[in-house]
Amino acid sequence: MSTQVVFVLQLLWFTIAWTTIARLVVWPWSQRLPAHQFVALWIAPQMFRVLGLGLLVPNLAPGMPMEFAAPTAIGDSATALLALCAFVLLQKNHSLGRPAAWAASVVGITDGLHALSMAARLGVAENRTAQWYVPALGIPLMAAAHVGCIAALLATRARNDAQASA
Numbered sequence: 001m002s003t004q005v006v007f008v009l010q011l012l013w014f015t016i017a018w019t020t021i022a023r024l025v026v027w028p029w030s031q032r033l034p035a036h037q038f039v040a041l042w043i044a045p046q047m048f049r050v051l052g053l054g055l056l057v058p059n060l061a062p063g064m065p066m067e068f069a070a071p072t073a074i075g076d077s078a079t080a081l082l083a084l085c086a087f088v089l090l091q092k093n094h095s096l097g098r099p100a101a102w103a104a105s106v107v108g109i110t111d112g113l114h115a116l117s118m119a120a121r122l123g124v125a126e127n128r129t130a131q132w133y134v135p136a137l138g139i140p141l142m143a144a145a146h147v148g149c150i151a152a153l154l155a156t157r158a159r160n161d162a163q164a165s166a
Contacts, residue, residue, distance in 0.1 A: 007125050007136060015140035022144040027151075035156035036097055040090035042149035043101045045141055046083030046108055051134050052076025052115075061131045068115070068124050075111030082107055098153060105149050112142060 030041050053076070054060045055069035086100035116139070119125070128135065 003125050007132075010136040011140060014137050015143065018140045018144040022148055027148065030152070031155075034093075036090045036093045039098065039101050039149065039152045039156055040087050042145055042152045043083050043086045043090065043104055045145035046104055046149075047080050047087060048138075049076040049080040049083070049108065049142065051138060054131050054134065060129065062129060063126075064124060064128075064131075065122050068118050068122050071118070072111070072115045075107070075115065079104055079108035079111055098156075101149060101153060105146055105153070108142065109146050112139065112146075 026041075030038050033041065052073045055064055056073050058064075061069065082100060082104035086097060086104045089100050090097035119135075
């Protein structure tokens with residue numbers, strides 16, 4: 001079986017698994033939290049995107065084109081930093097928490113889509129070696145977390161609007 005086929009099968013499987021866990025367990029449970037903590041929970045996984053820096057380590061990703069590695073590492077790190085800021089601000093129930101969560105989500109989704117398209121164009125799956133688990137396991141988790149965070153931001157906005165008009 002080719003490397004690409006194995007990678008796509010794993011990516012699909014982990015997408016189904018993370019989405020199922022998020023939808024059936026995490027989402028229902030997390031809705032009980034106060035609005036700021038509800039959003040913070042969904043932005044938290046993005047703090048781990050610094051794993052993308054491993055693309056810059058030659059023995060973790062031998063032969064990885066810098067054309068892919070550098071922008072992906074930068075985008076992942078920027079997302080992680082924004083997510084950390086958002087998480088702290090949300091935990092403190094600070095007014096900038098929601099805008100920071102939106103920023104982390106927009107940057108993260110944009111970076112993720114850019115990295116996926118560039119990875120496909122450059123055929124970087126062959127260069128992943130020790131980094132294989134990061135996209136196979138991590139991309140689906142990050143996608144589920146981004147969707148969950150955006151849904152939480154929208155749900156808490158609706159919840160806040162309803163409370164304000166009552």
